[in-house]
Amino acid sequence: MKKKFVLLMIVSLLFNFTVFADNQNIEEDEQIQGQLDYISPGTVELDLKYYIKKGESVGQTRASSRFFTPTKYFQNNQTWSDDYMETAHLKIGPSGCALTSFAMLASMYGSTDDPGEVNTTMGDDACDFSWDDSRDNYGFDAHHISWSTLSDTTAKSAIAGILMEEGVCIVGMTYSGGTHYVLARGYSTNSSYETTIYIYDPAYQNNYTKLQDYFDEDYTVHRIVYYDHPDYTY
Numbered sequence: 630m631k632k633k634f635v636l637l638m639i640v641s642l643l644f645n646f647t648v649f650a651d652n653q654n655i656e657e658d659e660q661i662q663g664q665l666d667y668i669s670p671g672t673v674e675l676d677l678k679y680y681i682k683k684g685e686s687v688g689q690t691r692a693s694s695r696f697f698t699p700t701k702y703f704q705n706n707q708t709w710s711d712d713y714m715e716t717a718h719l720k721i722g723p724s725g726c727a728l729t730s731f732a733m734l735a736s737m738y739g740s741t742d743d744p745g746e747v748n749t750t751m752g753d754d755a756c757d758f759s760w761d762d763s764r765d766n767y768g769f770d771a772h773h774i775s776w777s778t779l780s781d782t783t784a785k786s787a788i789a790g791i792l793m794e795e796g797v798c799i800v801g802m803t804y805s806g807g808t809h810y811v812l813a814r815g816y817s818t819n820s821s822y823e824t825t826i827y828i829y830d831p832a833y834q835n836n837y838t839k840l841q842d843y844f845d846e847d848y849t850v851h852r853i854v855y856y857d858h859p860d861y862t863y
Contacts, residue, residue: 683790696815709745714756729831796863801852
């Protein structure tokens with residue numbers, strides 16, 4: 630009798646533990662799904678390893694290059710520079726580097742909107758600049774984004790790989806005073822197998838032409854974004 634009772638107790642405990650574990654798994658799955666629900670279907674995490682490898686192959690090829698010529702815009706000293714971006718209520722002139730970089734990128738895909746017009750189109754999603762809404766507002770299929778902080782060498786390899794495979798990309802950098810965004814528009818390698826990334830800089834006062842100009846001032850790449858468009862392939 631005691632053996633039967635003990636056996637029943639063990640079975641009951643095992644059953645309760647299994648139910649508890651199943652409930653825990655369901656709760657964890659629901660939590661994960663809840664987190665995924667915040668990610669737009671058109672947002673794709675950029676495959677850094679793939680593009681770094683591609684970029685490294687660029688660096689192993691002497692006298693290799695690829696360039697794009699989007700429309701060049703500046704954020705400051707322009708007719709739109711005093712326009713406010715919402716919802717941060719900041720002016721394009723001092724704070725619109727991401728928006729202006731996007732205007733340049735979008736010009737490669739048929740857009741004629743200058744930064745002031747992009748600001749109007751983006752509405753309340755102009756600042757902080759929404760990658761999701763810019764994708765939807767300008768007819769892109771998806772945008773690919775990296776949130777990783779990269780060394781200068783790794784960043785150059787990844788950006789060169791994207792330029793080789795996909796086209797222009799927006800590059801975000803951090804520095805002691807905040808953040809700055811530029812558009813990467815080309816790369817080249819020299820006879821010493823050194824890779825140079827060429828940019829369009831929305832900052833009128835700098836107007837740097839190479840990413841290395843910012844690296845020399847201790848800027849660090851922390852964001853890379855490129856877009857897919859159904860009607861354009863580069």
